[in-house]
Amino acid sequence: MNEYKFILLVFLDAAILIGLLGYYIYKSSLNPEGDKSIKNPLRKRFFFLIMLSAVLLILLAITIPKSPYFLFADKPPSKLVFVDAKQFNFIMSYQAINPKNPSAGESIELPVDQPVEFRVTSLDVNHGFGIYNSRAELVTQTQAMPGYVNRLRWEFKEPGTYKILCLEYCGLGHPVMSSSFIVK
Amino acid sequence: MYKGILFFLIACLGFTDAISDPGAGYNLSEEKGLYAKIADVPLNTGSGNIRLPELYQQTPVMLAFIFTRCTGICNPFLLHLKDNLESLGSKEKFKVLVVSFDPADSLSDLNKLAYRFGLQDNDQWIFATTPQISKLVNSAGFYPVWDSSRQQFDHDALLVGIDKEGLITKKLIGLRDVKSLNWMIRSIHDEFMLSYPLPRENMLFSCFSYDPVTGKKSPSFGLLFLVLPAILTIMLLVWFAYQSPKWRLKSAQEIPPAKN
Amino acid sequence: MASLSLKKVSSAWIITILTLFICAIVFGILMRLNQGNDIKLSPNGFYTLMTTHGLTMIGIWTVAGMVGIQYLLSRYTTVSAKLNVFALVLTIIGVIMLWISTFVGNFHTGWTFLYPFPFYIAWAKWATPLFLWSLAVLGIGWFVWSVGILVEILKKYSLKQAFAWQHLSKKDPEVTTPPFILIATVSLVGIILCLITAVILLILFFAEYYSNGSFKNDPLLMKNLTYFFGHTLANEALYLGVALLYELLPEVSGRPKFKMTWYIALAWNFTMIFVLTAFFHHMYMDFVQPLGFQMVGQLASYFASIPAAAVSALSVIFLVYGNKIKWSLTNILFFIGVIGWMIGGIGAVIDATISNNIVLHNTLWVPAHFHTYNAMGNVLFCLAFFWWVANEFAGSQETTKSHKITIGLMLIGGFGFVLMFYIAGAASVPRRFAFYPNELQIGMTTATWAAFFATLYLIAMLAIIWEIVRKCIRVFYSS
Structure with missing residues (x-):
């Protein structure tokens, strides 16, 4: 698989995931049985944000050295x-x-x-x-x-x-x- | 991954090292014959005979072509180069090789020249002749023409930057300022600069100016325009902070009931 | 509460915005049809449409947010309807000038009008100054408007309270700042900053234009200023829509209002700063830009998404999940808008990564991501408000009508439309090509499909807009 298809696939996977999550959340609000609402939202939110930051930092560390500015810089x-x-x-x-x-x-x-x-x-x-x-x-x-x-x-x-x-x-x-x- | 983060942090600090300035006197023919290999020629120097590759394989080289009988640009060229290198305070990171392209010049003529400039004991400077001068000047793209009426060579003041692999990374033509020289020093150390500006006119506000001493770009007047909107907005907000208490709605009737 | 005059001017605004919206969608569909080789426009025709489409869309969906902010602000403080009238008049004058410069004068530099393009005149000579002055008129109108709205906020809250700083230090401060006020303040400050930048940019353009070339600008500085203004404005416009969401979504869903907490306060204060340097990602392929700026660009683009997008999305998820929600078109539009915003955000983060940008920069991936969080994000936020306010005007939020078909069309049309951009972008098809060379056949195929999907989206929009406009018109006859 080349990088072009890879980029598209990563995006589509993420987009479909978000869409399904949205649908699932929407469905849960139509006929909730009992109290299913999220407990401890503050802590869960905090945890999620920390995870997201960590993922972004890792992506940053992986991708920055691949920036085009550094390619072949030491090769005349x-x-x-x-x-x-x-x-x-x-x-x-x-x-x-x-x-x-x-x-x-x-x-x-x-x-x-x-x-x-x-x-x-x-x-x-x-x-x-x-x-x-x-x-x-x-x-x-x-x-x-x-x-x-x-x-x-x-x-x-x-x-x-x-x-x-x-x-x-x-x-x-x-x-x-x-x-x-x-x-x- | 640690390496990646480290790399990233270093890159962040490197706010300043993208480009330098071509400086005054930029000449289009400087961009001819770049990344060509300089010829392998024997050199006769005051401290013995060596081949050019032995020199550049140790440290990068700046190669200047002169002849001692020159009544024109050679002397000011060397003096200017010497002054500029001194003002840069450059340490022993490269050699300056001065080669005569006049077959009539002997090593002792060159030694006298070195003495005249007070460079005879300076390790950074090497004065040399070569038996294969035409091979050397051709590989550097340097073409002096003998003018028999004046008994002088017609030639450019050419400085050629050579990296450790013997590749010509940069050329400078004419008496050039410190900026240009610094640009050359960086290029012979194979430091890749992603971009450089071309000479232009009437431009008042550019983003960066080039500091020849540190070889780094520093924010210049034009960059102010990028920060100005933020400064003006903050000033507006500060003014608001002082003024707004006067505008406050006082009476209860004025404030609409909050709807919940 | 909203005065009758505020209702009237808001109606006039909504009708103006939606009329321009429909025109601009049609321009877009024509462009896609031309790229698909289904109709034949001259390059001149294509690029004047492109310039008009871009500037009109970004303009109307910025002011749409401002109209909403003004209207909802009347719940908290006194709001001047005259301010809206002033902005409306200047906007209409500005848009007329702009459209004359493009449609009559053939001015066609695209919305970016990157220096020195406007001076390489390939159109009527007068069109360049008219275009620049039209932007100046719009800029001045909106600047006065946003400063005016900020002043209205400061009539009720101190500056610190408007930024919700008291929530950072105390758990239960005496005065609580509604999230709506905080987000509106943060976005308005950002918009004021953008407009000041635009003014500086225009002054530099005028200086060169009227000095007959004795003063020259630095193309690098001008490009930075252009994207600083353009990118940031588009970002802040979206945040205005989010402010509307924070105020209205819980209310129409029958859930308790969003409460200000220290982390919402912190998140939006951070957003205000991060968003200012994210624009550097427009210049990754300008190797002349200092390396540090490029790195900051990627960092800021990544982390601008956390406070605004992630915090807001989580707030909406927690609000909806497992709770009985009274769904209406208003909150459905808000909810879909959040999903569109997230998806567009993923596309944006992929593009804002420098090592990807080298194969995505100025391909159709760029319009792909910003159309996702505009057409399926901010537009829906503002439409949700328009729908809600039109029903307010009509006196009832209760509608028996089901909008399943409309929403279905909007989802298929909207996401299908942007999907074609993504596919073509990943296949290296450049943006802003009036037609494609033969080897980029995929550009043509996707363009035709995009026109088809955009038409579905347009039909859905017309159905919604028709009802909104009908109710808005009635306000003019009430007293």
Whole structure:
């Protein structure tokens, strides 16, 4: 199971559980036999909140080190790609791009299983830089903000053609703003 | 899990270390040829002959190209670099390697140069010549041009940052400020900075300014705008706290009966 | 008690809000149909609808809470109907300006109007200033309104009592603060803060616009301000709805009122602080944002859910479980709203986790979670109040009518509609695409189904709204 399905399944399980719990509680209020109401609500509530906090803290501790900011930080990239986003295309080059005269270089080919670095900025409004694999799954992303360069490091595990889509709404051409590169 | 929590706490403290500033004089060609490997060349230094990899494998290296006959930028370049490094008070965490790209320069010419800058006994600074200078300058992307009418090289003041694996992590061109230098020091230690700002104009309120001494970002004027709403709201509430007793409904008729 | 003039202006508010609500739902359905390739809108048409839909929805469901707060506040203190009239007039002017800028001027930056997008003019030149001024008019109207409501609260309670601080130190203080007052105060303070932020943001926009570029803004600062204002406002709007729930749910269920306790006081005071830094989760993919802010973003997003959501949900569970409840449409809507809020909250926590956000950020997962706790949360809280107040106007809460079909349609329509967003979001379909590239076929399929489910939801809403509006109109003829 991939992470996309996993995320959806975790969510759906939780949502169904909450729905069933809601239904159960609703049912219990229709024809209660005897006094079934919850005793000691204060203590039970306190206990539940402590449990919930603990669960959240554990989740925090597990997920924070997996944040993208720390990925491949200590691995110098084998390829460097400069990306300047503008309405409505991506200019990509192995060489730094002159903002006064932006032009793309040769088409981009990246090595598989080696860290690469994208230096992403924008020449006009905010854009997104989302990398999709050949199964149209979002692999990784960063934002392209004018005036700043975001450095996205990644290691591509599968060879193939990767597509780039803009992931920050930028105007009428937003859905057609795309580009691609090859990993082999 | 303990490691995770620890990691998280450290990350929380790291409020400040995301980006630095390119500083004045940022040059687009500095971003050319990054992460390329510097050539393996022999170096003749005052303390003997070594190969470049032996140097950078011990500590990262800042490589400066000069020639001793230079009447142009070389001297101010070295002086500026020396002053900036002194003002940073940097400890022995990297070497500064000054290599002549002029085949006419001998080791003794370089030693004289070191003496002139008072750097002859400074362990951090290494002055060297190499028999394979064209291999070295090519791998660094440095292309001086001989101008025979002036009997001088036409060249940039290039400083190349090399990490312990011999990769070029950063370049600086021209006389650059402390900010830029600090940026280079961090990059040769393979410290990954997620982002950096581009030079821009007319911007009064940005969120962070860069402190060259500590190499950290500190909140600047623009960040005030993020805190200002909270400050204004608190001021409003404090004013309310003092004023509101006057507004209190006094008579019983004024207060509607509470409905239960 | 509510004066006749307060009843009248509340009616006018409710009718205005619900009319705009129906329009905005229709805009939404049109957008989904276009994404499903079932109808053909121009990109321009799509994005003006998107901009109008987002701003209208967030606006009306914020003011809906304020209308409810004002009305119920009349049980505790004197309430000025004139204040509501003032806010209503400015809101109507603001909305008209906004709609002209989008529908006539083609302004289409989305609700975020992220700097410097409004200055890259691809619409009528006058639309940019008109849009910014429309927000200024709305902001000023609502700012005066929320400060005014806070002043009304302070006529009865001191500031400390309004924050229920006396409950933190004493077990049985002389003056008890009803939970309704506490939550209203906390939310209003938050809203005032948001609106001040919006004013600062607008001033910075105007400074650049009217200086003809000699003054430039920092895109990073502007993005932070935008989400500080936008995210926090959406959050506080929901809490206004929760305040209505605390006041009305026990009453209409025939159960004792919620009592203020030290932990409810503590929970909401904490919420006021946590909610202010949760907005950082909008900027996880802006690597330029300092790392510490990102961490605080995840921490605050996780823990903002505990005091408000968990405490409130538990209160509702304890109120209902095993007790004979007199169910009516009012408390059914509140109850479903709590469930929708919880489910949306789970979606939000998943997205607020940075390591998930890298594959969820700006996919349809984002509209998925906020539509869950708006369409199936806050909207239902406010509708519950509207239903209740309309019956108050009509003079009787007793209705023999069963709303089983309406509720069934609303549940299937509402949850089906958001489920399509979740499925597409987990399948990496980006948000804010007017149409999808061929490889994202799942985006199209789910969009068509979403339009279908949203239509069911709309039908249910129309059935409820019709009865509310009918009863509200009658108030204008009474004296």
